[in-house]
Amino acid sequence: MARNESDFQTMPPNPMKHASLFFIACIAACMLSSCAAEQCRYHLIVFERSAGKVLAEGIGQPEVCKALFEPADIYLGPHIDIPQDAEVFGTLVVTRDDQLKALPLYTWQDKTGGMNFGCNGPAPQFAHHAKSREELLASLKQMLEGTPERQNTNP
Numbered sequence: 001m002a003r004n005e006s007d008f009q010t011m012p013p014n015p016m017k018h019a020s021l022f023f024i025a026c027i028a029a030c031m032l033s034s035c036a037a038e039q040c041r042y043h044l045i046v047f048e049r050s051a052g053k054v055l056a057e058g059i060g061q062p063e064v065c066k067a068l069f070e071p072a073d074i075y076l077g078p079h080i081d082i083p084q085d086a087e088v089f090g091t092l093v094v095t096r097d098d099q100l101k102a103l104p105l106y107t108w109q110d111k112t113g114g115m116n117f118g119c120n121g122p123a124p125q126f127a128h129h130a131k132s133r134e135e136l137l138a139s140l141k142q143m144l145e146g147t148p149e150r151q152n153t154n155p
Contacts, residue, residue, distance in 0.1 A: 045089035046090035061146035067123035
């Protein structure tokens with residue numbers, strides 16, 4: 001029986017999404033080559049049908065890597081209020097030496113019916129909110145690579 005796009009919108013949440021997220025992160029970590037201790041390597045992965053697709057990858061800037069792998073004791077920075085019923089549509093996988101971090105990428109609908117996309121992490125620069133998947137992924141890539149004009153629109 002063939003499924004169309006509307007079938008996926010009405011299907012109940014898949015409890016294996018987070019297990020899939022962890023599994024993909026572990027596979028990505030095995031594929032990544034080792035970088036210098038002050039650098040990290042990242043992959044932006046989205047889930048499409050039954051497989052993950054790498055949309056971007058590269059080397060993260062040292063200050064970004066430090067913020068992710070050596071967070072402060074107290075996290076007081078901004079964060080995105082992601083609803084509990086948000087769906088995971090991908091992951092940001094970051095590795096440094098033998099360390100791995102996987103941050104889920106979420107999507108949800110707000111009260112007005114608008115779509116939202118977001119990511120939270122252990123440091124303020126990992127709090128991202130956007131109105132499209134492409135905008136969120138571009139914002140994360142800019143932050144990771146240290147490119148100018150980070151486009152982060154917090155709600």
